[in-house]
Amino acid sequence: MSYAETELKLLLPGAQPSAIEERLRRLKVLARRRLATHWLWNVYFDTPDQQLRQQRHALRLRCISDAPWRANASAATVRGEWVQTFKSAGISQGGLSRRGEWESRQPSGRLDRAGLRETPWADLDPDGRLFGQLTPCFETRCRRTVWTLHRYQGATIEVALDVGEIVANGRSEPILELEFELLQGPSEALFHLAQQVASEVAVLPFDQSKAERGYRLAQGLPREASPAQALHLAPGTGPQQAGVQALAACFDHFSRNLACALVSDDPEVVHQARVGWRRWRSAVRLFAPWLPGRPEADGLRPLLQELGRMRDLDVLRVDTLGRWLPAFVDADAERQRIADLALERIDEARLTQRARLRAALAAPETGQTLLALAQGLFQLATAQTPAEAGDAHWARKRIRKLRRRLDAALKASRQAPANLEQSHRARIQAKRARYAAEMLRDLLPARRTKGLTRAAIEVQTRVGAERDLRQAVHLLEELQADGKLTSFLRGVLAGLIG
Numbered sequence: 001m002s003y004a005e006t007e008l009k010l011l012l013p014g015a016q017p018s019a020i021e022e023r024l025r026r027l028k029v030l031a032r033r034r035l036a037t038h039w040l041w042n043v044y045f046d047t048p049d050q051q052l053r054q055q056r057h058a059l060r061l062r063c064i065s066d067a068p069w070r071a072n073a074s075a076a077t078v079r080g081e082w083v084q085t086f087k088s089a090g091i092s093q094g095g096l097s098r099r100g101e102w103e104s105r106q107p108s109g110r111l112d113r114a115g116l117r118e119t120p121w122a123d124l125d126p127d128g129r130l131f132g133q134l135t136p137c138f139e140t141r142c143r144r145t146v147w148t149l150h151r152y153q154g155a156t157i158e159v160a161l162d163v164g165e166i167v168a169n170g171r172s173e174p175i176l177e178l179e180f181e182l183l184q185g186p187s188e189a190l191f192h193l194a195q196q197v198a199s200e201v202a203v204l205p206f207d208q209s210k211a212e213r214g215y216r217l218a219q220g221l222p223r224e225a226s227p228a229q230a231l232h233l234a235p236g237t238g239p240q241q242a243g244v245q246a247l248a249a250c251f252d253h254f255s256r257n258l259a260c261a262l263v264s265d266d267p268e269v270v271h272q273a274r275v276g277w278r279r280w281r282s283a284v285r286l287f288a289p290w291l292p293g294r295p296e297a298d299g300l301r302p303l304l305q306e307l308g309r310m311r312d313l314d315v316l317r318v319d320t321l322g323r324w325l326p327a328f329v330d331a332d333a334e335r336q337r338i339a340d341l342a343l344e345r346i347d348e349a350r351l352t353q354r355a356r357l358r359a360a361l362a363a364p365e366t367g368q369t370l371l372a373l374a375q376g377l378f379q380l381a382t383a384q385t386p387a388e389a390g391d392a393h394w395a396r397k398r399i400r401k402l403r404r405r406l407d408a409a410l411k412a413s414r415q416a417p418a419n420l421e422q423s424h425r426a427r428i429q430a431k432r433a434r435y436a437a438e439m440l441r442d443l444l445p446a447r448r449t450k451g452l453t454r455a456a457i458e459v460q461t462r463v464g465a466e467r468d469l470r471q472a473v474h475l476l477e478e479l480q481a482d483g484k485l486t487s488f489l490r491g492v493l494a495g496l497i498g
Contacts, residue, residue: 034148291380
C-alpha cells in the first residue's frame, strides 16, 4: 500500500506525559470522537555508513500491539501486527510535511525485500546490495492514542498522541508529541484543527521526524542549535516564489531552535532562534510588495522579550566578561573576588531567565501564533502563481535600495558616534542588508552580494561590540555588581568609541 503522507507535527511543551491524554480527551473537538490506543515498537534500519539517512529515506519495521511489551522484547516474543514501511525524502514547509510512504504487512517480523518492489527502493537498490547491508540502527517505543475525525472542515484527519521514547546504543530520549495526519480532504483543515487544540493546550510546530532524532541519538550527538540553511533559488525565480521559499526557510530555522530551547541550555540555541526570527522579519520586508495578507505575530512578543533577555545575559557571561575579565582581574585577589561574585549573580539570573523562557514557550499564545504563521505561509505557497522565467531586475532593485539605506545609516552613525539611536539604526540596516544578500545571492552577481555582505558584517561587528559593552554595564548595575567592574567596562567602551 502506498500513499502521500501529509501531516502536521506538534510538540507539547510543559505537558505531563501521565496527564496529557486525559486532558486531550476532554477537549471539545475530541471529546465525542472514538479513540483507539495501541503500542508501537519501531525498528529503523540502515547501512553501517547510513546511506538511507544521507538520501533522506527511512526504512522501518513496526509492531502494532494491543498490550505493552517488556523492555527486552524481541521480534520473536512480541505479539502484534508487523508492518514494513519505506519513506522517501519529503518536503516540509511551515511545519506541514509531505512525503511518500509505502507499507506492506510482514507477519514474520523481519525485513522483506519483496515488499519494496513497487517502491522507489527499486531504483535506489536495483541489485539488492544495499538491502543486504541493512542492520538495526535505533528504535522508537511509544503508546499511541488515536482519534479519527470524519467530515471535519471537509476532511478526514487522524490525530495521534505519542508518548514514549527513542532508544539507541544505550541512550534514550523522550517522545511527547501530537500528529495531525490528513487522510482525505483539504490541507487547510489540519491548521483549523490544530488551532482548536492550541486554544486549550500549549503546542509548538515541530518538523523533525522521529527518524531524524533517532539517527542523532545513534550517533551520540547532543541536541544542538540549528544554523540557517542556505537558500537556493533557481535562475529566473520570481519574487513571490522566492519570498515563499525564504519565509519557509526562516520559519524552520526559528521553530527548530525554539524546540531545542525546551531542553538545551546551550547559548547558541537562543542565539540561532533570535537570528531565525530576525531573518523572518527581514524576509517579510524584502518581499513585502509581493506577499500580501501576511499573518500578524503580536502573540510572540512575550516570547521574543524573554529570548532577548536570555541572549543579553548569555552574551554578558560568555562573550563580554569572557573577553574582558582577565584584564580587569590582572592577578589582583580583590578584583578576582569581585569577578567571582558577579559571575555567580549572572549565573543565578540566567537560571531564572531560562525558566521564564521555557514558560513563554509553553504559553498558549506562542503556539497559536506560530500555527497562524505556519498557516499563512502555507496559504502563500498554495496561492502563488506559476514561476515565470525572467531576469533578476526585481532582486537588483531591492538590493540597491538596501545598500543606499545602509550607507545612509552608516554615514549618520559616523557623524554622531555617541548617538545610540543612530548606531542602533545602522546595525538594523546592516542585518537587513546582510540577510537579503544571503537570500538573493543565487540571482545576483557574486561581487554585488559579497560586497554588501562584507559591509554589513563590518557594521554589525563594530556597532555590536559597542552595544554589548553598554548592555553589560546596564545588566551588571541591575545585578548590583561592584562599581569597580562597571567602571572598568565603561572605560573600555570609551576607548572603543574613541
